[in-house]
Amino acid sequence: xxxxxxxxxxxxxxxxxxxxxxxxxxxxxxxxxxxxxxxxxxxxxxxxxxxxxxxxxxxxxxxxxxxxxxxxxxxxxxxxxxxxxxxxxxxxxxxxxxxxxxxxxxxxxxxxxxxxxxxxxxxxxxxxxxxxxxxxxxxxxxxxxxxxxxxxxxxxxxxxxxxxxxxxxxxxxxxxxxxxxxxxxxxxxxxxxxxxxxxxxxxxxxxxxxxxxxxxxxxxxxxxxxxxxxxxxxxxxxxxxxxxxxxxxxxxxxxxxxxxxxxxxxxxxxxxxxxxxxxxxxxxxxxxxxxxxxxxxxxxxxxxxxxxxxxxxxxxxxxxxxxxxxxxxxxxxxxxxxxxxxxxxxxxxxxxxxxxxxxxxxxxxxxxxxxxxxxxxxxxxxxxxxxxxxxxxxxxxxxxxxxxxxxxxxxxxxxxxxxxxxxxxxxxxxxxx
Amino acid sequence: xxxxxxxxxxxxxxxxxxxxxxxxxxxxxxxxxxxxxxxxxxxxxxxxxxxxxxxxxxxxxxxxxxxxxxxxxxxxxxxxxxxxxxxxxxxxxxxxxxxxxxxxxxxxxxxxxxxxxxxxxxxxxxxxxxxxxxxxxxxxxxxxxxxxxxxxxxxxxxxxxxxxxxxxxxxxxxxxxxxxxxxxxxxxxxxxxxxxxxxxxxxxxxxxxxxxxxxxxxxxxxxxxxxxxxxxxxxxxxxxxxxxxxxxxxxxxxxxxxxxxxxxxxxxxxxxxxxxxxxxxxxxxxxxxxxxxxxxxxx
Numbered sequence: 264x265x266x267x268x269x270x271x272x273x274x275x276x277x278x279x280x281x282x283x284x285x286x287x288x289x290x291x292x293x294x295x296x297x298x299x300x301x302x303x304x305x306x307x308x309x310x311x312x313x314x315x316x317x318x319x320x321x322x323x324x325x326x327x328x329x330x331x332x333x334x335x336x337x338x339x340x341x342x343x344x345x346x347x348x349x350x351x352x353x354x355x356x357x358x359x360x361x362x363x364x365x366x367x368x369x370x371x372x373x374x375x376x377x378x379x380x381x382x383x384x385x386x387x388x389x390x391x392x393x394x395x396x397x398x399x400x401x402x403x404x405x406x407x408x409x410x411x412x413x414x415x416x417x418x419x420x421x422x423x424x425x426x427x428x429x430x431x432x433x434x435x436x437x438x439x440x441x442x443x444x445x446x447x448x449x450x451x452x453x454x455x456x457x458x459x460x461x462x463x464x465x466x467x468x469x470x471x472x473x474x475x476x477x478x479x480x481x482x483x484x485x486x487x488x489x490x491x492x493x494x495x496x497x498x499x500x501x502x503x504x505x506x507x508x509x510x511x512x513x514x515x516x517x518x519x520x521x522x523x524x525x526x527x528x529x530x531x532x533x534x535x536x537x538x539x540x541x542x543x544x545x546x547x548x549x550x551x552x553x554x555x556x557x558x559x560x561x562x563x564x565x566x567x568x569x570x571x572x573x574x575x576x577x578x579x580x581x582x583x584x585x586x587x588x589x590x591x592x593x594x595x596x597x598x599x600x601x602x603x604x605x606x607x608x609x610x611x612x613x614x615x616x617x618x619x620x621x622x623x624x625x626x627x628x629x630x631x632x633x634x635x636x637x638x639x640x641x642x643x644x645x646x647x648x649x650x651x652x653x654x655x656x657x658x659x660x661x662x663x664x665x666x667x668x669x670x671x672x673x674x675x676x677x678x679x680x681x682x683x684x685x686x687x688x689x690x691x692x693x694x695x696x
Numbered sequence: 697x698x699x700x701x702x703x704x705x706x707x708x709x710x711x712x713x714x715x716x717x718x719x720x721x722x723x724x725x726x727x728x729x730x731x732x733x734x735x736x737x738x739x740x741x742x743x744x745x746x747x748x749x750x751x752x753x754x755x756x757x758x759x760x761x762x763x764x765x766x767x768x769x770x771x772x773x774x775x776x777x778x779x780x781x782x783x784x785x786x787x788x789x790x791x792x793x794x795x796x797x798x799x800x801x802x803x804x805x806x807x808x809x810x811x812x813x814x815x816x817x818x819x820x821x822x823x824x825x826x827x828x829x830x831x832x833x834x835x836x837x838x839x840x841x842x843x844x845x846x847x848x849x850x851x852x853x854x855x856x857x858x859x860x861x862x863x864x865x866x867x868x869x870x871x872x873x874x875x876x877x878x879x880x881x882x883x884x885x886x887x888x889x890x891x892x893x894x895x896x897x898x899x900x901x902x903x904x905x906x907x908x909x910x911x912x913x914x915x916x917x918x919x920x921x922x923x924x925x926x927x928x929x930x931x932x933x934x935x936x937x938x939x940x941x942x943x944x945x946x947x948x949x950x951x952x953x954x955x956x957x958x959x960x961x962x963x964x965x966x967x968x969x970x971x972x973x974x975x976x977x978x979x980x981x982x983x984x985x986x987x988x989x990x991x992x993x994x995x
Binding site for chain 1: 888890891893894895896897898899900901904908909912913986
């Protein structure tokens with residue numbers, strides 16, 4: 264299960280103005296009108312592609328394959344940007360444009376303000392050495408180099424002295440948890456270990472941008488989810504800009520701050536994971552999203568409702584007063600130690616009959632678990648089903664930001680279309696009494 | 697019925713025309729060799745000097761010193777006592793049967809020819825691997841080099857440089873170089889695409905990719921090519937002796953003309969012994985230098 268910490272981008276968090284992750288550092292990568300046509304004369308058929316002729320027609324008539332068609336996207340600094348698509352959708356072609364392993368037929372790629380198409384071969388080499396690093400699906404490790412030398416490869420290419428290179432390589436070797444394997448050859452490691460070497464190699468050059476081409480697709484499911492956890496944990500510390508390619512929507516939802524979906528070389532939808540999940544733009548995306556386990560993909564804040572009353576009174580009488588100001592017959596009780604539980608009007612009235620001035624104590628509230636905004640619905644599910652009243656939803660500071668009624672959960676887990684129609688704008692203000 | 701004679705006989709060029717062609721070409725080449733023979737010969741003088749020096753070194757040094765150096769090299773390359781002892785025994789037998797000097801001469805020419813083949817062949821192989829056009833041009837040339845009877849290309853070489861060591865070495869190199877070129881090309885082309893992509897993605901220059909990735913990964917294949925080249929060079933020794941290359945080939949040639957069966961057999965066996973030693977040593981060395989290929993596979 265994904266570990267959640269305050270400043271970590273949360274899967275499923277929506278990009279509304281009240282983005283819990285705070286403002287971004289602005290766009291780092293910008294792709295404008297990118298086209299890629301494969302064949303003997305790509306430029307010659309570009310006009311036909313731009314005129315909107317279908318991929319199949321162009322292939323049949325001219326023998327050219329349309330790899331990418333009018334891709335426009337912006338990638339913010341410090342985020343994980345996932346490009347998702349099935350095989351043949353052009354996602355691997357797209358990622359190879361960022362470091363120009365493939366040259367586009369038309370269009371611009373701006374990275375940190377640099378037009379990569381304008382770079383001379385020497386400048387391109389420098390750019391690849393310092394700006395970006397890449398992790399490959401089948402690892403792309405050098406079989407004749409030991410693990411430590413593989414990790415330090417990028418630095419060696421840069422001409423970093425051996426001692427410094429090895430020291431840095433050792434640091435990243437430890438960061439990915441491969442101590443003791445430094446002297447082995449890649450063939451002696453398991454797939455998961457090899458990809459850790461690949462990841463360490465990518466991190467070792469300290470480049471801002473990390474390109475990950477189906478980096479975890481070749482691993483078995485258990486190792487894959489371990490690697491995802493490791494990536495998330497590393498990202499918390501490093502805040503790299505990661506462009507992650509995958510064909511697995513669950514992986515995309517889990518890792519991505521934003522997701523772009525490619526089909527036949529075209530961008531069909533781009534947005535925050537929750538947008539993709541709740542508001543699929545086309546039938547193609549809808550079909551994709553259908554099989555996703557929403558309980559595991561969405562977080563509580565995407566489905567919670569505005570909170571009911573927050574009770575802070577010290578005596579029973581005051582608490583009743585606070586409650587009467589609002590509709591509903593329950594409230595969430597907070598004292599100096601934070602959230603305590605649910606108080607019901609009925610219980611309070613009963614207690615008030617005995618002594619309205621008595622202080623409120625444990626006997627008056629019911630223990631009711633609270634969930635935090637970043638929790639997955641799956642985690643909130645058992646509590647919601649057990650509790651008599653909707654669960655309180657707290658933010659990272661323990662403040663009440665919403666409540667989670669059973670109906671809301673039932674809705675999102677069953678009737679996707681209706682939820683999609685509704686505006687899931689979540690409350691931006693904590694209801695204070 | 698002169699008009700239909702092509703039905704019975706293949707249309708043939710007029711004898712006179714053919715003769716003219718032969719005469720013209722021969723004449724042209726003769727003129728060429730007269731005009732440039734000396735220049736080309738002087739171009740090869742350093743090679744000749746080196747060959748003579750190396751041969752002298754092997755022959756005039758005490759036999760036990762030569763043997764010790766050979767044994768040391770073999771052990772350094774293979775780390776195998778078995779191979780080293782076997783090779784020393786073979787050389788002792790060769791010496792015992794009176795073939796030491798011829799064997800040293802042959803070794804000298806084989807080593808020099810192999811060295812030349814490697815120095816020329818690997819760059820050519822690299823060029824072939826880098827460019828499909830170079831490959832398209834070079835492949836038929838290599839085919840000709842391998843299939844053309846050795847005697848045929850001995851003719852122009854002898855015309856140009858006379859008989860002796862240098863034409864011998866050239867003939868051996870021409871005959872033996874195709875495997876190292878072909879396998880260098882193949883080895884580099886077989887390097888995993890993703891590994892190359894990784895090197896490129898990390899900003900490696902063409903040179904860094906060649907030296908750091910392509911050559912090391914192609915090395916097992918290149919070593920197989922070098923091994924083949926050595927074998928072919930040895931096979932060429934007898935033919936090269938026809939143009940005055942001294943060594944084990946000459947007694948074999950003598951035994952053919954004089955029907956000395958035993959002499960031929962002994963010298964033939966000496967060539968076989970050299971071949972086996974070269975083959976085993978180069979293979980063991982190749983295997984040892986590819987440590988990453990072995991090792992217990994995890995997973």
